[in-house]
Amino acid sequence: MKESTPQYFRPEIKRESGDLHSPAHAAHGDLAHHHEPYKPVFTAGSARRKELDEILTRYPTKMAALLPALWIVQHERGWVSEEGMVEVAEALEITPAYVKGVVTFYTMYHQHPVGRHFIQVCTTSPCNVCGAEDVVDAFLKHTGCYELGQTSPDGKYTVIEVECLGACGFATPIMINEDFIESVTPDKVPEILAGLA
Amino acid sequence: MGYPHKPHAKETTVLSQHFGDREAITLDGWKKRGGYKALKTALGMSPADIVTVVKDSGLRGRGGAGFPTGVKWSFMKPGDGKPHYLCCNADESEPGTFKDREIMRWTPHALIEGCAIGSYAIGAETCYIYIRGEFTEPIARVESALKDCYADGTLGKNAMGSGKTVNVYVHRGAGAYICGEETALMNSIEGRRGNPRIKPPFPAVSGVFAKPTTINNVETLAAVPHILNNGAAWYKQWMRADNPKSTGTKLYSVCGNIQRPGNYEVPMGFPFKEFLYDLCGGPLPGRKFRAIIPGGISVPIQTVEEAEASLMDYEGFVAQGTMLGSGGVIVIDDAQNLVKQIARAARFFAHESCAQCTQCREGTAWTTKILERIVEGEGTTEDLDTLLEIAENMTGKTICVLSDSCATPVVSGLKKFRGDFEALIKKRKHHLVPAVA
Numbered sequence: 001m002k003e004s005t006p007q008y009f010r011p012e013i014k015r016e017s018g019d020l021h022s023p024a025h026a027a028h029g030d031l032a033h034h035h036e037p038y039k040p041v042f043t044a045g046s047a048r049r050k051e052l053d054e055i056l057t058r059y060p061t062k063m064a065a066l067l068p069a070l071w072i073v074q075h076e077r078g079w080v081s082e083e084g085m086v087e088v089a090e091a092l093e094i095t096p097a098y099v100k101g102v103v104t105f106y107t108m109y110h111q112h113p114v115g116r117h118f119i120q121v122c123t124t125s126p127c128n129v130c131g132a133e134d135v136v137d138a139f140l141k142h143t144g145c146y147e148l149g150q151t152s153p154d155g156k157y158t159v160i161e162v163e164c165l166g167a168c169g170f171a172t173p174i175m176i177n178e179d180f181i182e183s184v185t186p187d188k189v190p191e192i193l194a195g196l197a
Numbered sequence: 198m199g200y201p202h203k204p205h206a207k208e209t210t211v212l213s214q215h216f217g218d219r220e221a222i223t224l225d226g227w228k229k230r231g232g233y234k235a236l237k238t239a240l241g242m243s244p245a246d247i248v249t250v251v252k253d254s255g256l257r258g259r260g261g262a263g264f265p266t267g268v269k270w271s272f273m274k275p276g277d278g279k280p281h282y283l284c285c286n287a288d289e290s291e292p293g294t295f296k297d298r299e300i301m302r303w304t305p306h307a308l309i310e311g312c313a314i315g316s317y318a319i320g321a322e323t324c325y326i327y328i329r330g331e332f333t334e335p336i337a338r339v340e341s342a343l344k345d346c347y348a349d350g351t352l353g354k355n356a357m358g359s360g361k362t363v364n365v366y367v368h369r370g371a372g373a374y375i376c377g378e379e380t381a382l383m384n385s386i387e388g389r390r391g392n393p394r395i396k397p398p399f400p401a402v403s404g405v406f407a408k409p410t411t412i413n414n415v416e417t418l419a420a421v422p423h424i425l426n427n428g429a430a431w432y433k434q435w436m437r438a439d440n441p442k443s444t445g446t447k448l449y450s451v452c453g454n455i456q457r458p459g460n461y462e463v464p465m466g467f468p469f470k471e472f473l474y475d476l477c478g479g480p481l482p483g484r485k486f487r488a489i490i491p492g493g494i495s496v497p498i499q500t501v502e503e504a505e506a507s508l509m510d511y512e513g514f515v516a517q518g519t520m521l522g523s524g525g526v527i528v529i530d531d532a533q534n535l536v537k538q539i540a541r542a543a544r545f546f547a548h549e550s551c552a553q554c555t556q557c558r559e560g561t562a563w564t565t566k567i568l569e570r571i572v573e574g575e576g577t578t579e580d581l582d583t584l585l586e587i588a589e590n591m592t593g594k595t596i597c598v599l600s601d602s603c604a605t606p607v608v609s610g611l612k613k614f615r616g617d618f619e620a621l622i623k624k625r626k627h628h629l630v631p632a633v634a
Binding site for chain 1: 406
């Protein structure tokens with residue numbers, strides 16, 4: 001925790017004027033895809049639309065397909081934007097405000113663009129006693145992110161601490177996007193990062 | 198334990214016998230190992246007979262609460278004209294627990310078979326397996342196993358040619374500890390925020406989609422096919438002679454400062470001391486055990502003496518001041534700052550509180566702030582009283598038990614390791630009143 005987390009210098013990030021204002025947005029201001037117009041995911045006849053239609057047969061209500069639909073949007077677009085929420089709301093006949101309420105509850109839906117490699121390091125007690133905080137520090141240092149939750153200036157990495165990944169016997173487990181890596185120690189970090197495309 | 202090491206000679210491998218066996222993951226491999234025989238038998242029985250066998254076996258919920266599975270199933274009334282649902286709780290997110298993950302990774306068909314039998318026994322045509330979002334590999338394995346089952350006719354409208362409908366689907370969570378609470382899990386399946394619901398009504402009356410629902414843990418359901426294949430008496434061979442309330446085998450996930458972390462399967466009533474020192478190899482070289490949390494982070498912390506005197510079953514752990522919980526054994530040794538770890542546990546609960554109830558939303562946050570202040574050498578003796586006062590107000594006053602779970606390590610930690618807290622307070626750097634020379 002705080003006692004072992006060094007005070008890192010946060011690099012100045014260039015921002016285009018008129019960009020979003022919150023600090024969380026500011027760090028991502030450079031990412032090009034943030035400015036691209038939203039491309040719908042569930043267009044008629046598309047594979048993703050068919051997938052959603054199949055999922056809808058599993059539940060007695062349309063709303064129940066909300067979590068799966070949001071996963072599809074995040075998988076296709078990298079994060080769940082306001083436009084994405086509107087599209088899901090329309091597909092499931094619920095309001096965008098309701099969708100946002102659900103999105104904000106679950107930590108795995110990204111409400112802002114994140115780095116191409118989204119790195120989650122478990123630091124909950126069982127991993128913590130095995131030195132998980134040193135693994136976090138190693139990732140922050142080697143990715144150039146310097147601060148938890150911030151994206152590296154090249155848009156490549158975002159590092160966060162995550163609560164219990166459910167692999168406590170293989171401390172420290174990490175997730176990079178959808179990939180799970182067990183038994184990570186600080187000295188393995190450069191090798192892991194080198195292996196990322 | 199099967200994976201990543203070979204099972205220890207003192208283990209009794211029932212659920213874990215195929216861990217590490219790549220062939221057992223496939224449908225053909227699973228059938229070769231006797232898989233889906235129990236489902237075939239079950240579909241030829243009446244649902245009431247299945248419930249009786251499970252009731253007689255003494256199987257109890259392996260997710261934490263330990264409610265008798267057969268009794269839970271008997272609350273459901275098949276043929277009441279309503280759709281019924283079975284939910285499998287695979288949201289394994291209790292820190293220290295990683296047994297369900299191994300079941301799903303190595304024996305996805307064991308779980309699916311258990312789900313199918315459970316669904317039929319409670320009169321449900323649909324079962325949702327709610328898997329936490331982080332478990333990408335288990336999700337992929339279970340989904341691919343389900344695909345094979347549908348293609349093979351094991352599941353679907355005419356399951357195994359029985360004319361009965363059994364559908365099993367995976368529902369992926371999205372990162373919320375609280376969705377492991379049964380009513381929050383049902384809300385999450387319905388596409389809602391994962392806020393726990395007030396009980397009653399209980400799930401057996403009004404659960405997911407307001408229909409009668411049963412929720413079982415992965416390990417519980419995975420044990421059901423074995424019970425149907427071998428009978429209730431076979432399952433009851435594993436229990437203490439003086440305690441018939443806990444039967445069968447249990448998977449324990451061991452983690453923290455210990456020689457051989459991993460999953461171990463032992464019969465009910467196994468001595469905890471032998472388990473820790475023999476099966477798991479004891480403390481790391483040059484270190485000593487300091488504190489043991491035997492059932493996931495929500496249960497009271499044990500001193501080493503209490504742990505060594507414990508027998509591993511529901512009643513055995515209660516007798517030593519804690520609970521079996523989910524079977525996630527967290528070992529903390531003398532090289533750790535115990536107060537820091539309790540503070541970290543509190544931070545976990547503060548992060549995961551759904552914020553519905555004031556006692557929990559405020560209590561978890563303040564507990565964390567005070568504990569972290571103590572860890573940083575800014576605490577006072579008065580803080581310890583405040584912590585206990587907050588804990589008192591967090592216990593038994595909220596919709597679900599997340600709030601109680603946050604208070605537990607604090608209260609048990611203060612009771613058993615108060616000296617650790619006081620030592621940190623004595624190191625306090627800043628004094629409110631300047632010391633007089």
